[in-house]
Amino acid sequence: MSEKVSAKVDAKKETKRILFGLIGAVIMAVNIKTFVRAGGLYPGGFNGVTLLFQTICDRFFDITVPFSPISLALNAIPAIISFKAIGKKFTVVTSCMIVATSILTDIVPAVPITEDILLISIFGGLINGAAISISLIGGTSTGGTDFIAIYFAEKKNKDVWNYILLGNAVVLIIAGFLFGWDKALYSIIFQYTSTQMIHLLYQNYKKVTLFVVTENAEAVYQAISEVTNHSATEFSATGMYSNEKRKMIYSVVSTVEAKMLTRKVMEADAHAFVNIVKTDTLLGRFYQENNY
The missing domain is CATH 3.30.70.120 (Alpha-Beta Plaits)
Structure with a gap:
């Protein structure tokens, strides 16, 4: 393959990576403001930890904390590890997607579609899984625990999405203890639906x-x-x-x-x-x- 053709292929690949990543970031941010916050859910991963921290600050300390700085801080260490272990281009683009998701989550207006918590859990989970899958298919990710999942898939040839689902249980236990078990249990439905959507749409490692x-x-x-x-x-x-x-x-x-x-x-x-x-x-x- 000539250098010119190779450069063209690489440019096409990077364009796809950025485009799919942006689509995933937009869908993720809109889903957080439309479904996740409307239902008071915790989506798991670093987004869930960020929302839990925001809720704790708001409920117990009467402090409104923006989404962006917490999310970016939590993603910093996995991003550094990913840069060394997975790939530079992947990590840079994913980091840009994390920033985009964080900023969009702060500026996108909250427009709840339904107040039915079960519908919010199911369809919010489906949309969340679709956003993650679109990013992965494009060669990037939504960050956070995606870094962990891709690391094990690349280096260990293992599918660890279900283990990540179990790891998210810690966030849900804390949320349930502090704010009520009903939201924590509905969040489990959200996360399970999201995980199954990823398994359905993203099959590269099967x-x-x-x-x-x-x-x-x-x-x-x-x-x-x-x-x-x-x-x-x-x-x-x-x-x-x-x-x-x-x-x-x-x-x-x-x-x-x-x-x-x-x-x-x-x-x-x-x-x-x-x-x-x-x-x-x-x-x-x-x-x-x-x-x-």
């Missing part, structure tokens, strides 16, 4: 195992290599009904790659038999494209 029985093993392998940059393992096989010799290709790919790869495999061998199995645990060397 893995599947691909089994392909074929007569054209080399063409199938070339398709796997071109689409995913992964290698594969070839087994000799025999059809029990026909007693004909076949080859079975085994490979592990991401869920996103599997959709395109299945089409390519069938183009390489229209008579191939393809079986895709969900992979929960994977040990050993596995190529993971770094989008950060």
Whole structure:
């Protein structure tokens, strides 16, 4: 790839990163002012900690604290770690998104859509998860605990969103103890809905195992290599009904790659038999494209 083409690809990637990050920041800020604060919820992560701190200052000390300085202070340490461990461009753009979200949260007017706390919990969670997913798909994030999740996904190849959900329980216990357990329990619905939305929309780190029985093993392998940059393992096989010799290709790919790869495999061998199995645990060397 020439330097000119490479620069063009990089520019397109960074434009996408910034655009998706801005969209996520706007959605996150509007969601906080429209749903989260209207329901008195605590969304988890550093936004939840910030809102909890604001509420404590307001209720017990009669002090109104702006969202921005608290949020930025809490995100500072994870951002420094992310800069070193994940990627400079990713961290810089994410930091800009954190600033944008913080400022927008302070200036966007509060316009509650409904007073039904259950509807606020469910739809607020869905929108929150969508905002996080849009940012992640674009190659950035909304900051805070996203830094932690992406670090483990990149370095440890682990999905830790559910563990982060458990970690948020500490914030909810404090909120429940201080301000009533009803809001804390509704916040659990909010966070659970948000986490499931992320699992639905963002699938880059979900893995599947691909089994392909074929007569054209080399063409199938070339398709796997071109689409995913992964290698594969070839087994000799025999059809029990026909007693004909076949080859079975085994490979592990991401869920996103599997959709395109299945089409390519069938183009390489229209008579191939393809079986895709969900992979929960994977040990050993596995190529993971770094989008950060």
